[in-house]
Amino acid sequence: MNTSNVSGGSSILIQRVDKLLESRLENDKDTLEALKELSTFFTDNTLNARRNLRSKIERRSLHINEDFLSAFREVKSALDGIYDDVVAMNSSVQTMTNQLQTTKTQTLQLIDQTTKLQNESKKLSMQQDVANTFIKNFQLTSSELAILHGPSREAPITNEFFAVADRVQEIHSNCRILMQSGYQTLALDVMQRMTLLQEAALERLYRWTQSQCRHIENELLAPLLIKAMSKLEDRPVLYKYVLDEYCTARRSILVGSFIDALTLGHAFGGSSNPIEMHAHDPKRYVGDMLAWLHQAIPVEKENILTLVKACDKTDVSDQIKTALGNITEGLCHPLKSRVEHILAVEAPATVFYSVTTLIRFYQAIITQVVPDSMLTTTLNDLLEQSERSFVTRLQRETRAALGDRAEPPGTDLVPAPSVSRLLSLLNEVLSVASIAEEREKDMLQIVSCVIDPLLQEVNETASRLPTVDMAVYLLNCMHQIQSTLALYEYMDQRLERLQAQADAQLDTLTSEQASSLVANLNLGPIYTILQGREQGPLSLIPGMDPLSVKEFTNKLEAFLVMPDILLLPQISLLQSNTHRTVTQRRSFEVIGAIYKQLYDGCHDPKNNYQNPNSLFTRTPEELLKALVS
Template identity: 45%
Template sequence: MGGDTKAETKNASGEKPQNNPLSRKINKILETRLENDKDTLDALKELSTFFSDNTLRSRRNLRGEIEKRSVGISEEFVHALRDVKEAVDDIYTEVSSMNEVCVDMKHRLQATKSETRHLIHQTTSLQNQSNKLHMEEDVADAFVQNFQLTSEEVSIIKGSSRESPITQEFFATGHQKTALDVMEQMNICREAALERLYRWCQSQCRPPDPSPLLTQALAALQERPVLFNLVVDEWIVVRRGWVVRGFLDALTIGGPGGAPRPIELQAHDPLRYVGDMLAWVHQALPSEREAAQILFAKCTNMASISESVCRPLKTRIEQMIVTDQRREGRKKPVQLYKISNLLRFYHNTILQVTDAGLLVATLDELHQLSHKMFISALQSQVSHVSDRIEPPGEMLAPTPGVARTLGLLTEVVTAATIADDAQHDFKQIVSCVVDPLVNAINESASGLGAVESAVYLLNCFHQLHSTLSLLHATGEKLEMIQGQIDAQLDTLAQEQISGVCHSVGVASMYPFITNPPTTPLSQNPACQPLVIQAFMSKLDGFLAAPDHLMLPHTRLLLSSNFRRTLQQRTAEAITSVYAKLHAIVHDPNHGYSDPSSLLPRDPDTVKTLLS
């Protein structure tokens, strides 16, 4: 038996049962205790609810049935979960709506709380103010009761008529005398205080560094205009003394230790002398203005204070402008114009610092005087130079007198750098210089021939036009000079064209070319074929070297533009004459035989060669 059992436990391959996987599974199933496996029991119990037919087919379909039931259960779970989700979404919507309402209520509550806080604060403030007013009312009532008469007492004192009798009640109303006594005592104390304050303010106006309380004292003293004006006058007198003393020290002594040097040492240089004086005044005004603003607030008395320097300033500047006759030549008008611009500059600058007063009026008067003297000196200088303009030389260039006059104009105009509004002077300055200069140039050219005169005038007017253009002068004078240039160019062009026409032999033919007769022109001695052939020969020479027939004096022109203009006008005139002659020669009515041999070039070729 034992041998048979061992033989049965062996398989065909000779393996032992414990090593066979199937045997292990079977042994595991046999060894399983189902009564202890609750999950397995529950699964079998659930399986018994739908697995009733234990057949081979049912066992094969068991897995599919289980999966189908699992899918059904999952679908039921999904349906149930969808209902839960929809319910949760509804709850979320409701909660969101409630949250929005709560937020809105929170904001409204905060706004209401803020408004209520302001209202409570305002109510508290009004309550405090009301309590204060009630207290003031009680004080006022007590004051009225003690220091004013009632209506009955007033009627007793005044009486109903003049014939009303005096009664005992009339003398009982005597407490009004207390109010009058109090008022009189207060007025006496007030007047004494103001008098003391006035004397103290006067004493504080004299030292350089007054007490800081002076500003407050002057504000309190303003209710007494008489006393206040006396203090202001005292302060002005003191400040004027300091200003004029400082100005005179700057003129004669200079600064501490000799730096800066005394202004009077610059008297030999009028521009610097006047500029230093005006600069000192301009520097002194802001400190005085600041002192006035500190002490008098809105009461600016700068004009009165600055009056002290007007007399010494005016005396010295007038002496510098009027009585100094030592500077001659070009320097004097230029110096006067610089001084005039300097005075105008400081007049406008000081007017921005202080109100219009005697100082501003003095500066304006000095400016008008210096400008008038400048115009007079400029006219005298230009007249002196114009009367001495030299005759033109062989080169027909502008003479030294013209150059000196233009140099004077340039120096005067460029001196107006310090004055912003000096541009309106240019028209008058340019007229004072240009008009006499143009007349002098025309007079100096009167003894020359037509060509020499035109070349000389063109050179002079070219230099004058160039100078005015650089100085940004008025357009009116530039147009006048340009008109003079155009007139002289016309004169020179006519002379040039006439000379070229005579040189090429077309002058004799010109009247017949411009106004052809009705008879054949070939029979005219001036227009015979031989004459035209000679003209064509000379014209070929002119086309080869146009400059050789130009007037010699045109080479003396300073402007290359003028020379090009003359060449262009000459070329246009010769081209026009040639075109007319070419049309006449090729016209059969004029009887020229073989016109192509007489004038082989067409007008366009001649125009191209001359251009």
């Protein structure tokens, strides 16, 4: 044996052994599967068995192949049978296809004819649906026509009538859409038919509504009447006729209710006594009548608003005002005749003023509800008559209180009794006017009616008195008048004028009092000298020598001890403490002014008085303080 071959073979074997030793059986799946299969038939691990292992494996492989061949032979036999069946089926299908193609060719004309008939049927069905829909939407049924025309002309209107009328209007409106779709002739025919039906329905509705308004008995309006007015709104002439008919009926009912309230009772508020039971009391009589109107008119307005509440006209407010004016027109004559009768009777001015305020109050309220109507015109006329009657009566009472001849004052110079009577009358009337509306105008007019004649008489009476007595009497009268007017508002201008007259009399009285003091204190010569323009020192002028000046100051000191002795006796007759105080203060200020002029003259060195302080015991300021204190 060749050594190189042996060594080469050994190295290969060694490499394989190493490879086997290095390989890990747990990672070789094929080897594991082979070993697992080997374990099924290699059960005896002997030397003989290992030697026969190869042949055993080969026999086993051969056996398996023979089994596979036997099984595959059965499969092939089955597949051959399937193939024969598929060939037979294909032959049958081909035969059926040929028969179907022949049948399809034969029935093609029949299918075309059937399709055409089906399309024609659908078209006819659609036309029938359109016709039915058109008849339903553009024609009335026989029952609807019967409801619209009614069994007779006098048949009542029902809710179904308005439903049918609305349908007629809807069809008429839809005809415009039909015209826009190209069916002008058909649309015009239907529209003409609906127009005739509308006119007939409105005519019947107008007659029924007019009858309902003519025979309306209560204040509750039926809902059907409200719907009827809404329908008639499209016919202004018919609408106006019905509204006039309603106003006529309500006017008659309202006048009847007013007369019943006057004569029988049953007025608003549940009162059962007739209003004319209080005809002897003008204020209550007029107030009850106007209060009845104030309660009745809003009810009528509410009824009219209810009647036309379903209408959509923009001028409905003007219609309501006009209708209310027509309804309330019948109240004017009975109201005016009775109020004029009250204004013609003899009654105190306060009663006439109360009636005037009542008329003015209700006239303002009613005018807001029924403006520009016969009733408001009547109330305006009555208000003017009442105001004239009040002023006339007040002037008459003023003249009666003054009397035919002016009363002369007594020795006490207090206001004459006529002054107190007139002021009492004025106070009574103003107390009523102070709580009334528009009281400023009324109060000023009342004061003018009373105070102007009173002042005229007072001035006429005072003009016959001496100057001092006249001033005192006028001041006493002014004081009493001012005291009365000061209790009320809006009297500022009148009080200012009275105060100006009183100030003039105070000036007169002050002048007379000052002249009396000057005369009693022998201030006349001194005042004349001080006012003169003689040249030279005052001490050299007769009557201005130191002895005469000292004699005057001594007399002035005695006057300061008892100043009331030299006051005019009429000053004590002034009723106003303010007037007495003002008169004394102003007259004393005149004496103080003359004293200050004398004091300054004596202390002037150019008048050559020796020791002038010995001539005066007081300074001008001290004297004035002592006089006015």
